[in-house]
Amino acid sequence: MNEDRRKLRDEVYSQMMLAQARLSKDANTQMGAVLVSGDGRVLSTGYNGAPKGFDDSTVPYTREKQKLAYDLLDADSGELISHHEFEANKYPFMVHAEINALHYAHGKVPPGSKLYVIGFPCERCALEIALSGVSEIFVAKDDYDPNSSLNNCRDTAYYMFAQADILVTICGKRMRPVISKCR
Numbered sequence: 001m002n003e004d005r006r007k008l009r010d011e012v013y014s015q016m017m018l019a020q021a022r023l024s025k026d027a028n029t030q031m032g033a034v035l036v037s038g039d040g041r042v043l044s045t046g047y048n049g050a051p052k053g054f055d056d057s058t059v060p061y062t063r064e065k066q067k068l069a070y071d072l073l074d075a076d077s078g079e080l081i082s083h084h085e086f087e088a089n090k091y092p093f094m095v096h097a098e099i100n101a102l103h104y105a106h107g108k109v110p111p112g113s114k115l116y117v118i119g120f121p122c123e124r125c126a127l128e129i130a131l132s133g134v135s136e137i138f139v140a141k142d143d144y145d146p147n148s149s150l151n152n153c154r155d156t157a158y159y160m161f162a163q164a165d166i167l168v169t170i171c172g173k174r175m176r177p178v179i180s181k182c183r
C-alpha cells in the first residue's frame with residue numbers, strides 16, 4: 001500500500017474511533033477502537049465501558065471509589081444468605097475499548113488486520129492484542145491527563161508487541177518493536 005493511501009486510511013479510521021469514544025460513559029476518559037482488515041474493511045468497533053448486560057446505574061464510572069452492595073441468595077429458595085458492602089471505583093469494571101473491538105470481531109481477525117486505538121494499550125490489552133493475531137496498531141494520542149491510568153509504563157506492552165511482531169504507529173511514527181539484549 002502506498003504511503004498516501006495508508007495516511008488516508010489512518011485519518012478515516014481515526015475519525016471513526018473518535019466518534020466511537022463519544023459513546024463511552026466513563027466520567028474521565030472516553031476511549032474508542034476500530035478493527036480494520038488489511039484490505040480496509042471495518043471488522044468491529046469498541047469503546048470503554050461495563051460489559052453488555054451490566055446495569056449502568058449500579059456500576060461505578062468514576063476514579064473515586066463508591067459504596068456498593070450485593071446479597072447472596074439461596075439459588076433455590078431465594079432466601080437471603082448474606083449481605084455485603086464494599087467500595088470500588090470504575091477500573092475493575094471497565095472493558096477497555098480495544099478489548100470490546102476484539103471481542104465483537106468474534107475471533108475473526110485476518111492476518112494484516114490493524115487496530116486503531118486512541119490511547120496506548122495497557123499490558124493486559126497488549127497481551128490480548130498479541131493473542132488476537134492483529135498485525136498492526138495505530139495509537140492516536142500520546143498525551144493524557146496526568147491523573148489518568150493511561151500514563152502507566154509501556155515497556156511490557158512494547159515487549160509483547162515485539163514478541164508478536166506487531167507494528168506500532170504512535171503520533172504518526174510507524175515502528176517495529178524487536179526483542180533486544182540487555183547491555
Ligand SMILES: Nc1ccn([C@H]2C[C@H](O)[C@@H](COP(=O)(O)O)O2)c(=O)n1
Binds near residue numbers: 030097147
Ligand atoms: N488503552 C486503554 C486504556 C484505558 N482504557 C479505559 C479504562 C478506563 O475506562 C479509561 C481510563 O480512565 P482514567 O483516564 O480515568 O484512568 O480508559 C481503554 O479503554 N483503553
